[in-house]
Amino acid sequence: xxxxxxxxxxxxxxxxxxxxxxxxSLVEVETPEPKSDEVIVRVEAAPINPSDLGxxxxxxxxxxxxxxxxxxxxxxxxxxxxxxxxxxxxRVDQSLPVGNEGACVVVAAGDSPAxxxxxxxxxxxxxxxxxAQYRCIRASQCLVLPAGTTPAEGASCFVNPLTALGMVExxxxxxxxxxxxxxxxxxLGQMLVKICQKDGVxxxxxxRKQDHVDLLKSIGAEHVCNSSAPDFMERLxxxxxxxxxxIAFDATGGGRxxxxxLTCMEAALNRTAKEFSRYGSTTHKQVYIYGGLxxxxxxxxxxxxxxxxxxxxxxxxxxxxxxxxxxxxxxERVAAExxxxxxxxxxxxxxxxxxxxxxxxxxxxAQATGQKYLVAPDA
Amino acid sequence: xxxxxxxxxxxxxxxxxxxxxxxxSLVEVETPEPKSDEVIVRVEAAPINPSDLGxxxxxxxxxxxxxxxxxxxxxxxxxxxxxxxxxxxxRVDQSLPVGNEGACVVVAAGDSPAxxxxxxxxxxxxxxxxxAQYRCIRASQCLVLPAGTTPAEGASCFVNPLTALGMVExxxxxxxxxxxxxxxxxxLGQMLVKICQKDGVxxxxxxRKQDHVDLLKSIGAEHVCNSSAPDFMERLxxxxxxxxxxIAFDATGGGRxxxxxLTCMEAALNRTAKEFSRYGSTTHKQVYIYGGLxxxxxxxxxxxxxxxxxxxxxxxxxxxxxxxxxxxxxxERVAAExxxxxxxxxxxxxxxxxxxxxxxxxxxxAQATGQKYLVAPDA
Numbered sequence: 193x194x195x196x197x198x199x200x201x202x203x204x205x206x207x208x209x210x211x212x213x214x215x216x217s218l219v220e221v222e223t224p225e226p227k228s229d230e231v232i233v234r235v236e237a238a239p240i241n242p243s244d245l246g247x248x249x250x251x252x253x254x255x256x257x258x259x260x261x262x263x264x265x266x267x268x269x270x271x272x273x274x275x276x277x278x279x280x281x282x283r284v285d286q287s288l289p290v291g292n293e294g295a296c297v298v299v300a301a302g303d304s305p306a307x308x309x310x311x312x313x314x315x316x317x318x319x320x321x322x323x324a325q326y327r328c329i330r331a332s333q334c335l336v337l338p339a340g341t342t343p344a345e346g347a348s349c350f351v352n353p354l355t356a357l358g359m360v361e362x363x364x365x366x367x368x369x370x371x372x373x374x375x376x377x378x379x380l381g382q383m384l385v386k387i388c389q390k391d392g393v394x395x396x397x398x399x400r401k402q403d404h405v406d407l408l409k410s411i412g413a414e415h416v417c418n419s420s421a422p423d424f425m426e427r428l429x430x431x432x433x434x435x436x437x438x439i440a441f442d443a444t445g446g447g448r449x450x451x452x453x454l455t456c457m458e459a460a461l462n463r464t465a466k467e468f469s470r471y472g473s474t475t476h477k478q479v480y481i482y483g484g485l486x487x488x489x490x491x492x493x494x495x496x497x498x499x500x501x502x503x504x505x506x507x508x509x510x511x512x513x514x515x516x517x518x519x520x521x522x523x524e525r526v527a528a529e530x531x532x533x534x535x536x537x538x539x540x541x542x543x544x545x546x547x548x549x550x551x552x553x554x555x556x557x558a559q560a561t562g563q564k565y566l567v568a569p570d571a
Numbered sequence: 572x573x574x575x576x577x578x579x580x581x582x583x584x585x586x587x588x589x590x591x592x593x594x595x596s597l598v599e600v601e602t603p604e605p606k607s608d609e610v611i612v613r614v615e616a617a618p619i620n621p622s623d624l625g626x627x628x629x630x631x632x633x634x635x636x637x638x639x640x641x642x643x644x645x646x647x648x649x650x651x652x653x654x655x656x657x658x659x660x661x662r663v664d665q666s667l668p669v670g671n672e673g674a675c676v677v678v679a680a681g682d683s684p685a686x687x688x689x690x691x692x693x694x695x696x697x698x699x700x701x702x703a704q705y706r707c708i709r710a711s712q713c714l715v716l717p718a719g720t721t722p723a724e725g726a727s728c729f730v731n732p733l734t735a736l737g738m739v740e741x742x743x744x745x746x747x748x749x750x751x752x753x754x755x756x757x758x759l760g761q762m763l764v765k766i767c768q769k770d771g772v773x774x775x776x777x778x779r780k781q782d783h784v785d786l787l788k789s790i791g792a793e794h795v796c797n798s799s800a801p802d803f804m805e806r807l808x809x810x811x812x813x814x815x816x817x818i819a820f821d822a823t824g825g826g827r828x829x830x831x832x833l834t835c836m837e838a839a840l841n842r843t844a845k846e847f848s849r850y851g852s853t854t855h856k857q858v859y860i861y862g863g864l865x866x867x868x869x870x871x872x873x874x875x876x877x878x879x880x881x882x883x884x885x886x887x888x889x890x891x892x893x894x895x896x897x898x899x900x901x902x903e904r905v906a907a908e909x910x911x912x913x914x915x916x917x918x919x920x921x922x923x924x925x926x927x928x929x930x931x932x933x934x935x936x937a938q939a940t941g942q943k944y945l946v947a948p949d950a
Contacts, residue, residue, distance in 0.1 A: 244913070247849050275874075279846075279851075279874060280845065281841065282841065282846065282847025282848070283807050283847040283849075286847075296631065311663035400836070429835075431611055439685070445873060446873070451868075459852060461644075462660065462661065465661065467661065468660075468661025468662040469661070469663075470625060470626050470662075471625070471885055472658075481873070481877075484873065489830075489870045489871055489872045489873070490869075490871040490872075490873060491868045491869070491870055491871075492868055492869040492870075492871070493868045493869075494824060494825070494860070494863065494868070494869060495654075495658060497883065498883035498885045499883060500861075501880055501881070501882030501883070502880070502881055502882065503879055503880030504876065504878060504879050504880070504884075505877070506850055506877045506878070509853065509878070541649065546913070
């Protein structure tokens with residue numbers, strides 16, 4: 193493929209205007225000439241993850257979304273509430289590309305041997321700007337997928353797999369021996385079930401629906417608690433006694449769930465304690481919030497002693513903390529197990545154009561478990 | 572003084588009955604014969620700190636308190652709500668002594684040279700069971716006060732001074748350069764102001780009343796924010812920009828204050844940030860809750876990015892973490908500066924008997940700033 197054929201390509205961009213309006217559009221951008229250590233990839237498949245939605249929607253209230261433009265070049269606008277607009281100050285009036293990760297085919301390369309070696313390969317990239325037809329990127333950022341891997345299979349190599357692996361690593365680094373996960377029937381949650389089975393790590397899964405209990409049981413999960421059940425707190429405490437879990441990763445963030453987990457951890461510790469400790473159990477209990485599926489405030493009743501902590505958890509700082517060698521080992525495990533442990537499933541494949549339909553936005557914007565979209569930018 | 576004279580003494584005890592009733596009473600207990608490395612002290616002055624109230628009240632609703640018994644041996648009873656009673660499971664039906672710390676005179680000693688050397692000395696002790704006339708304790712647990720220190724001056728050598736010093740040490744250990752403190756007009760808060768002045772540590776004080784702003788300004792505090800003022804969030808953000816504080820110690824625990832501090836820290840960091848970071852500032856923001864003056868749930872609206880943490884902080888685990896040598900250095904600093912930096916003031920001195928009057932309980936139980944009681948058990 194010559195550079196002439198790929199000279200320009202469509203890119204999905206998100207613009208927060210100072211007037212408080214979000215504008216999503218497809219922009220024709222020029223594909224740069226790759227430098228010696230760079231390649232040009234054609235993006236074949238890029239997932240829409242919850243972690244993409246913050247940048248994509250810019251805090252806008254998507255129930256106000258309207259479409260204009262043409263069928264080929266739709267434009268979506270929506271209003272951004274005042275308090276959210278303030279938090280967007282740093283990005284106002286800059287049209288930003290979106291899409292954290294995806295799988296691509298390398299279609300052009302700079303003259304370095306490392307870049308040239310990638311020509312024609314299917315690679316996975318965590319680089320941003322993946323909701324686009326083409327992307328110029330350093331050769332070293334490409335993870336070559338095993339022969340026979342399709343772009344759809346390799347599209348979600350980073351965000352979910354590395355986050356799931358990062359949870360287990362964090363558990364080990366911080367001295368816990370089992371973990372709790374919420375929104376556990378998600379793609380990420382299913383990966384975590386498989387990782388924990390392989391690695392022999394006790395896992396307590398929390399879901400909100402009986403369907404999701406059944407789904408996780410069907411892939412072999414041992415402890416699954418339904419937060420909608422009337423005896424949720426008791427069943428969770430039982431599972432915490434059984435596993436000894438004192439660290440949790442919470443995708444929901446809002447409401448009482450994080451506090452309930454801490455309360456049940458404390459109850460589980462006290463159930464086996466030998467003497468009364470006036471400030472509660474001295475065992476440290478940790479909840480990390482890594483998502484915000486529930487945007488309501490987090491409410492903690494603090495009925496869990498004094499040895500507790502709750503905080504944000506993000507993949508990138510975690511990878512920086514463990515260092516490049518350890519991070520590379522995790523990436524290689526993902527590539528090796530991409531069709532098994534780290535297999536993702538998608539509800540629907542959409543083109544860039546279709547990703548901007550109000551119908552699609554209504555579905556993937558709701559971040560419901562089992563409603564994951566895959567963008568095929570070249571479709 | 573012979574052992575005969577001090578054979579028995581009164582001790583204030585707190586009993587949580589399985590029926591859900593709290594009972595506070597004065598019990599005559601036998602003073603043990605000191606072992607070789609032990610001393611018997613006569614407790615002269617013991618403060619009622621917020622950290623004593625959990626053990627003292629056992630989760631009871633003190634608005635239901637009633638008195639019975641005699642004038643000399645009053646008995647206070649109150650009901651414990653069901654949910655609190657569950658948390659007290661470990662102490663049910665055991666009558667427990669109360670009082671974390673106090674200043675004492677050594678009146679008898681075991682035969683070891685270390686114990687004998689303390690005879691007649693004024694010492695400060697952090698040992699529990701200090702709301703009592705006599706206490707048997709290891710000689711090594713006695714902090715000898717400088718000559719000329721009265722028991723009232725030395726009564727609060729540990730909990731407040733070491734907590735205030737612990738905050739500054741924690742700030743340094745965790746890589747922050749300035750700190751925030753709430754309920755800042757308390758005895759502890761005033762100590763912290765003086766420590767920070769001496770050590771050149773920028774401090775942001777948060778109080779709820781203009782009186783307390785004036786009080787702290789009068790002892791030289793530079794940044795004092797009134798959380799009742801309509802422009803609280805802006806003034807706090809200004810103070811955070813000026814100081815660079817990214818760690819806070821919160822005595823209140825409940826309500827929105829902890830979250831507001833994190834929100835203002837994030838706003839302060841973004842005010843000086845050079846580029847937009849999609850998950851918020853990457854600088855870690857920390858709030859430690861070390862008290863529970865506000866028993867309502869903690870509410871976090873999570874408008875402060877992902878690099879944050881909130882958790883419990885307690886003195887004892889902190890001292891264990893820094894180790895005995897570092898802890899001893901802190902104790903020696905307290906003894907040396909007990910009449911200046913670490914001076915406490917009290918609203919009222921009460922006997923053991925008076926400490927069990929409903930009137931006194933109503934005052935010290937409210938934990939209002941500037942309403943601190945000192946118990947004189949031998950009065």
